[in-house]
Amino acid sequence: MSSLKDEIDMQNLPVHIAIIMDGNGRWAKKRFLPRKLGHKAGADPLENITKAADKLGVKHLTVYAFSTENWKRSDEEVKGIMDLLRNYLDRYVAKADKEDIKIDIIGERSRLDQDIQEKIKLIESISADKPGLNLHIALNYGGRDDLLRGFKKIAGRIEDGSLRAEDITEEMISENLDTGFYPDPELVIRTSGEERISNFMLWQIAYSEFVFNSKLWPDYTEEDLYGDICYYQNRDRRFGGR
C-alpha cells in the first residue's frame, strides 16, 4: 500500500514539530461518551504519532497536553487527564529499557500533584540518555506564563546587578523560556479544524508554519502526520525576506 511517507522530502524534514491535540471532547460528544473518554482515546494517537515522528527522524515533538487555562474544566475532566498522564508515565517506566524516546515536561509544575511531579522527575532522569526523539509534553503550560516566568528570571539578574537592561537580547529571552534548550518549531499542527493558538508557545512560533487539520485528535493517524509534513514542505518559507 502506498503511503504519504514516501512523498516526504527527507532533506527538508522539520527538526521540531509542535502539536495542539484538539478535539477529544467533540470526539466523545459524537459518541455520547463523557469527555474524559475522549481524552483516553487521545492517548493512542499520541503514542503512534510519537513513534512515527521518531522513525522519520524528527528530533523534537512538543505536544500541548494541558494548558494553564484547562484547570477551569470540571474536576472530573481534570482528574481524567491527570490519571492518563500518570498511566502514560508509569507505562514508559515499566518498559523503559525498550524505549528510545527522551521525555521531558515543559510548563509550571508546582501546581501538579506531588506524585505526578515525582513521576516526571523519574521519567526525565531515566530517559535522559535515550538516543531517539525528544518528546516535550506541555503540562500546565501557557505561552504567557512561560514568558512571564522567563522575564522574572531576567529581571532577577538585573536586580542583582549581573545584567544591564540594554544588554537583553532575543536569544536571552529564548534561553529563559521552558523551551530554552531546543529550537523553535518549524511546523505547528492543530487538529479539529480550530484555527487558534490558544496561548501555546507564543514567542517560539514567530516563524512557524501552521497546518490546521480538520481531523479530531483521537482520529489523527500517522498518515495524517505524513500528509501535514508534505503540506508544510510545499510551502515557501521566507522568514520575512522576499
Ligand code: FPP
Ligand atoms: C483538547 O481537546 C485536549 C486536551 C485538553 C487534552 C489532551 C490530552 C491527550 C491527547 C491525551 C492525554 C495524554 C497525556 C500524556 C496526558 P478538547 O477537550 O479541548 O476538545 P474539544 O475542543 O473537542 O472539546
